[in-house]
Amino acid sequence: MINAVLVFNNSGQPRLTKFYTQLETSVQQRLISEIFTLVANRPNSSCNFLPLPPLLASSSKSSTPTTPHNDTPSLVTYRHYATLYFIVISTSTESPLALLDLIQVFVEALDRLFENVCELDLIFNFETLHATLSEVIVGGVVIETQLDKVVEGVKAQGRVAKRPVNEGKGGLNLGAFSTRSRDFP
């Protein structure tokens, strides 16, 4: 299952924190900080999987070989879009490559909702950001992977606010989507 979804920007400012277990605020911040340290230094060619941050690594080695899976978070997947990092922490029951596509679905859904989404949209509409995530993941289990249905689900909750007009400076369109196609619609 998925243990946490985090979004923060290039300087480590959180934009979305969702922990599917109850965690002390200070520990949450420390974890974000550790992951940011890990992710911020990765070169271009690196893969999208992080080694476990120290907070999680300390207890990860106790896995028993008798069961194929366990409850311990063992996978930290991330993607980096423009100014934002999207992080998913999960156990071994999730497929690493599929999680990458899931993040892509999430971001594409945001893009549809905000029409060419950028970090500012997410800052000012963080309730919508949470709502979108809740249409993809509930309680750490993925409930929807289809873009249309995610968008539909968020729209059913009410109008999605646009970013305040005077905040945007226009000309936000920077290139097209990354070419890697998703494995599920």
Added chain:
Amino acid sequence: MFEKSLYDLIRGLRNHKGNEREYIQESIKECRKEIRSNDMDLKSTALMKLTYLEMFGHDMSWASFNVLEVMSSQKYRHKRTGYLAAVQSFRRDTEVLMLAENQLKKDISSSTPTVISLPLIAIPHVINPSMANSVLSDLIPRLTHSQASIRKKTIVTLYRLALVYPETLRPAWPKIKERLLDDNEDPSVTAAIVNVVCELGWRRPQDFLPLAPRLFDLLVEGGNNWMAIKIIKLFATLTPLEPRLIKKLLPPLTKIIKETAAMSLLYECINGIIQGGILEAVEGTAEGEDIAHLCVGKLRGMMVIEGDANLKYVALLAFDKIVQSHPHIVAVHQDVILECIDDADISIRTGALNLVVGMVNNDNLTAIVGRLMRQLRNSPIASATDVPVNDRARETGVIPVADSDDSDAEESLRVEKKSNQAPPLPADYRISVIQKILGMCSRDTYTNISDFDWYVDVLVQLIRVCPATKTSANLDGTEDADFSTSGNHGDISYEIGQELRNVAVRVRSVRPEALEAAQSLVLVEQRDQMFPITGNGGQGVLECAGWMVGEYADLLTRPDGVMTSLLHTSASHLPSRTLAVYLQAIPKVFASMAGNDQISWTPQRRTLLTLLMARVVHFLEPLAMHPSLEVQERAVEYLELMRLASEAASGTETGNDNGDFVDPPLLLTQAIPALFTGLEINPVAPGAQRKVPFPDDLDLDTPINANLQHILQQAELETISDADEDDVYQAYNERIGTHSEPSISISAADRLDTPKAEQPSSYQNATEDEYLDSDILARRKAERRERYKDDPFYIDPDRDRDSGVSTPLHNILKNSNGEELDIDAIPIMDLDLEKQERGRERDEAHRQPKRKPRRNVEIIVDETLGPDEATSSRDGSRPDLVRSAQAKGKKSLLEVDSSGLGSLSLEDDGAGTSKLDIERREQEEAEMAKALKEVERLRLEMQRAAERIQARDAPPDGTLVKRKKKKARKAVMEAPEETREVDMGSLPEGDHEEGLAVKKKKKNKAKSEENAGGDAPGDGAEGVVKPKKRKKKRQALPDEPVAETGSRDIV
């Protein structure tokens, strides 16, 4: 009062660059005021702002009651804010949780789908067992809600309920299963169920075997790759239980592997085949050969594909899973895997590192360790100052700083980006590499090592690449101490030292070399050379090195230098544990230096020794006041001993210069050495001590001397200074006479004969110069030359320079390769002539790996008594590591514990198990339904008869019955009104029911008229509470099981 919206807050933050902290404190203060307001809009806005600030680590637990207030608002907008705040801020100890329960139940039963969603999403975050029991009855009816989005969320929420309250599954699972088996169910819902089943599956695979046919169909149908991946993952846990599945699965999986365009699905197919044990199952058949070839071929393809590091990473993960069971498969791809050890990406490196530990053997150990060493040596040690640069403020919490450049934040997210900096080699990674090297080498008491000289050199080199330790942090008792990964010392160099000590103790033949290494580590003048240039890394090794130079002092080549280093002023600043070991080593070295009774007691010798003892005394004196008790005690003991020895030395007459032999003082030659020599120390297995049987007559309870107290008192009265030195002197001499043992623990012959047995080392060391420092290398070369001096087949690269003698072959090589030829540098390919044979005998090969004939090195194994207990690990040489690994059994941070599910069977074994409320209610309801059907029939008959009489006026006794019934049904049957209405309408049952449905419709119409004013259906809820209740009574019909109505949801 000026009120800020969330928008204002964020804008304000962005306008207050530099003093965000004050701005935030100010804002929180405002929020505290606003949240107490009676204006729900204001309250909810304040809550929203607090939730936003919570993301940056600002506590909002004080507002939990206000969260509840906002949650209970009638407006959806407020509700949503409230629920979000609850999800983000409620913790395990939040007290208002009890009060939230009713609100959750109420909203779950709401008629508006968006409102239902809110508690469904929130429950997984706040649930506890007692609450689970309570909301379960409200949740289950939602499984048949008309909207797919509600159904799928309910399913997942029920799963999270089951995690804290496993009994949930008893009523819920049959209904979920029903959904799964329904072909007409919405694909999204099916996928959500599969996701949940996949999570449940590995806990209790046997319960999910009956679902295999349906899951198989879903897999073959295809269409949803995410779901297919989950199904494959689930099947991988089912196949070990049901071998017949393998035959069935193989064709579709092969088909997917060959045809799918989705890399993730392809990978998970291969992964599933590996993990599900399918490879073993079909081994030997033509089909099996094909599939194995296909899978491994694809994996290799992933490793070598250019430009996609992700595939490389996941392929390593897959290899890692098979390395234990199928080492031969992995070994074939050793080449590409070893490449990954040097990958620029730390994740891939770590993956490869974990993998090579599993595939190391006698043949490739040197090569693998060599690669790792080269990596450690060639990348600079990250200095401590590098780290905090990217570390956000840790203790203070993060302030949402104003973005330095707003245009950044406006950049479109459409472009996926990755930064371009090169990664430093973090200390954690270094430590783990060193640990892996130590682990690989010491595995099974050094099975894989054939050249211990090499190992000693590797250990010495490892010290130099040690990362700086965080001892200061650990001393503070900060949390970091709990998370330090390396052993009980928190210092990897201590572990290296232990290895060095282990080798010295276990492998006698290499003891001189190990001692040489320990000596050079202890020598103060070599400190710069032997230890990392920056930081304080590597100091932990001194504890073991100090022990070694003391214990095997006779083997030291430079005892004087060692003694000087042990007595160096810098030594007294060492950590107390190391210092204590040093203190123990000092008299040992002294004993070996002074203890020779074959040399005459000349004035010269006396002067030298007196001087030496004076130095020892000088060193020990201040330590008698050391804060560490251990150090203090040892210092005091040896101080007294040295003073005695000093007096003995000065009291013994020296001989004249005429050459007559004069006996040195016995205290020096006999007494002191006897303290430290005796039986040689052997390694003892962990736990062996516990197996030593207690002697029957052992009595630890009776006091040895009942008069102890009295004696002590007497002793205090006597003057201490009165001690007769002659007596003491005498006593020492007597003890020697009776108790001393031969002082030489290892004979010179012992030391000489074993190294001769060495065979020429292979050229696998060819790349040594890449990972060993030049001084170590030079020594190795010199040693090698020495060793093969008389070997005509050894080509010495340097010899011709000295002697001018060269072979024709050498000339040819020299001419074609140029002057700077180094035979050692020629890479020699690992020609595996046994490969083909191995392929044939694969079975035996990987069950009983062939061991290369090892060199004649005797390794002392652990001493133990009786059979090995399960508790002592196979890796007996590193008990400390094992212990620390076991101690780490605690729960991980983000872990969601699902172990409770393990004990609950989903099979309907019915009898014996206590029934849940909801089950009891269901049963009651069934009985009630029967009775009611009868009553209703009669009632309807009456109603028909009195068609024109108002239908609402039910007879009083009838109401009573119905109220009871309502209570029973509410739990299971509650569906939103609208749905029910439609369902009723479409019920194909008898006329009487239809009649009722019509009636109800009328009522609903009336209600909607009442509510015409309110735009949201929830708004008028209070106004219609009464009619609603009555309606429910009416509705409570003997209608069909819930699931059936669910399938007719098409409104």
